Amino acid sequence: MRSLADIERAIDAIDPAGDATAAARDLLTLGEEVLGNWLHARDMVPTDETREGFRLLALHRQGTKGDPSFNACRETCRELAYYYNLLTMQRGLSATTDRVAMMKMICSHLHLFVGGKMQVAALGDFCCSSRPLRQADMDNPMTKEA
Amino acid sequence: MTTENTKYKKVAYYPGCALEGTGHAYNRSTKAVGKALGLDLVEVKNWNCCGAMEVKNIDPKIQTYLSSRVMSVAANEMNMDVVMAPCNGCYHNLKKAEYDMANDRESVEVVDRLSKKAGHKTYESGQVETIHALDWIKEAIGEDGLKERVKNSLAGIKVANYYGCMYTRPRHIFPEKDQGPGSESTSSPHFMDDLLAAAGAENVEFPLKTACCGGAHTLSDSDTSTKLVLNILRAAKLAGADVIATECPTCHSGLEMHQIRAEKKFGEKIDIKILYFTQLLGMALGLKALKVGVHENISDSIRYLKEKGFA
Numbered sequence: 112m113r114s115l116a117d118i119e120r121a122i123d124a125i126d127p128a129g130d131a132t133a134a135a136r137d138l139l140t141l142g143e144e145v146l147g148n149w150l151h152a153r154d155m156v157p158t159d160e161t162r163e164g165f166r167l168l169a170l171h172r173q174g175t176k177g178d179p180s181f182n183a184c185r186e187t188c189r190e191l192a193y194y195y196n197l198l199t200m201q202r203g204l205s206a207t208t209d210r211v212a213m214m215k216m217i218c219s220h221l222h223l224f225v226g227g228k229m230q231v232a233a234l235g236d237f238c239c240s241s242r243p244l245r246q247a248d249m250d251n252p253m254t255k256e257a
Numbered sequence: 258m259t260t261e262n263t264k265y266k267k268v269a270y271y272p273g274c275a276l277e278g279t280g281h282a283y284n285r286s287t288k289a290v291g292k293a294l295g296l297d298l299v300e301v302k303n304w305n306c307c308g309a310m311e312v313k314n315i316d317p318k319i320q321t322y323l324s325s326r327v328m329s330v331a332a333n334e335m336n337m338d339v340v341m342a343p344c345n346g347c348y349h350n351l352k353k354a355e356y357d358m359a360n361d362r363e364s365v366e367v368v369d370r371l372s373k374k375a376g377h378k379t380y381e382s383g384q385v386e387t388i389h390a391l392d393w394i395k396e397a398i399g400e401d402g403l404k405e406r407v408k409n410s411l412a413g414i415k416v417a418n419y420y421g422c423m424y425t426r427p428r429h430i431f432p433e434k435d436q437g438p439g440s441e442s443t444s445s446p447h448f449m450d451d452l453l454a455a456a457g458a459e460n461v462e463f464p465l466k467t468a469c470c471g472g473a474h475t476l477s478d479s480d481t482s483t484k485l486v487l488n489i490l491r492a493a494k495l496a497g498a499d500v501i502a503t504e505c506p507t508c509h510s511g512l513e514m515h516q517i518r519a520e521k522k523f524g525e526k527i528d529i530k531i532l533y534f535t536q537l538l539g540m541a542l543g544l545k546a547l548k549v550g551v552h553e554n555i556s557d558s559i560r561y562l563k564e565k566g567f568a
Contacts, residue, residue, distance in 0.1 A: 190464040216492040227481035
């Protein structure tokens with residue numbers, strides 16, 4: 112599995128004007144590797160199972176266990192799967208180059224979010240899990256003595 | 258939604274702190290749109306902070322109390338049964354408080370203790386319904402009602418609708434969503450798309466409409482936020498949008514500020530306008546750009562709007 116830095120370079124290197132099916136496959140694999148990095152960092156073995164036909168979605172679900180803030184990238188993963196379907200299953204699709212370019216951006220967003228979250232673990236905690244950022248400091252006297 | 262629901266024609270309005278500061282244009286445009294549509298906004302008396310990020314970070318039960326006080330005032334002191342919060346953060350926190358008051362015994366005990374100490378009635382789950390500004394217009398007026406009232410169609414304006422995170426996540430605090438046709442979707446929200454389309458705008462396909470912008474870390478980890486926002490701006494531009502429509506003051510100011518920061522820090526300028534959906538709707542209803550606070554935005558959209566015949 113490639114490092115996040117290598118993944119970033121690989122995403123950048125994909126040519127939207129090239130073979131759309133191959134690009135879609137590569138970007139889906141890169142998305143899986145991004146999630147694999149997240150799981151490895153948490154001492155988890157990335158699953159080979161699939162969810163709704165996608166290993167990417169199974170990996171995302173695995174990544175949210177014990178950390179609901181990881182749901183911040185749930186829709187990004189689902190959009191990546193959707194664009195994969197668009198590019199690989201719809202023959203004669205118009206604006207293919209733009210769609211590959213968009214799939215690159217979706218994959219980049221997943222990479223940026225996961226990369227950011229590996230540096231700042233609390234990314235997504237406040238909003239997407241509705242959890243306080245410093246849960247460890249939760250023994251607050253205000254509510255106890257109220 | 259094609260019917261007008263009278264329940265939402267008069268609601269308690271909870272602007273929250275952002276709409277009195279960085280999001281003042283959202284406050285101005287929300288009120289202007291309400292007036293133009295004949296809807297009645299009654300500001301919650303002596304409202305307080307919803308708990309936002311700061312209080313929630315220290316103790317989420319204090320946040321639950323603060324949000325429940327807003328709902329208690331609306332229900333018990335104003336006899337209102339709907340609270341409308343245009344800010345995603347406020348909306349999210351009130352919904353979370355509602356969920357906690359219905360499902361968490363400890364939260365109920367803490368809120369009861371603090372409410373008695375503060376000298377007001379304890380909020381009881383279900384006393385009010387909290388809605389977002391999108392629900393408000395969708396329910397009170399509906400797309401058909403909006404179409405009938407449009408004086409200056411948004412035709413020719415290509416919009417990427419950005420909902421951000423707190424409008425749909427976490428799913429469990431929004432039990433009314435994902436209920437089939439007519440309801441909002443947490444995975445692919447569409448209420449803003451629906452309303453702006455009814456006003457004539459052309460919505461582009463925008464896959465990052467709920468993607469993380471790093472908003473909560475905009476000051477503590479600015480580079481991550483800037484990169485996330487830059488990617489959102491690039492994607493909107495690639496999708497063919499001229500405008501990103503927002504429905505949250507935190508998202509809005511984050512997109513605007515990081516658009517500028519991205520140019521300074523990474524040398525990449527993405528020329529896309531960022532406007533509140535209420536500003537766009539207001540102009541479609543015939544209001545002048547100044548009336549909906551376009552001049553209060555950080556990014557300058559005036560020239561673009563003049564070209565389109567709106568300013």
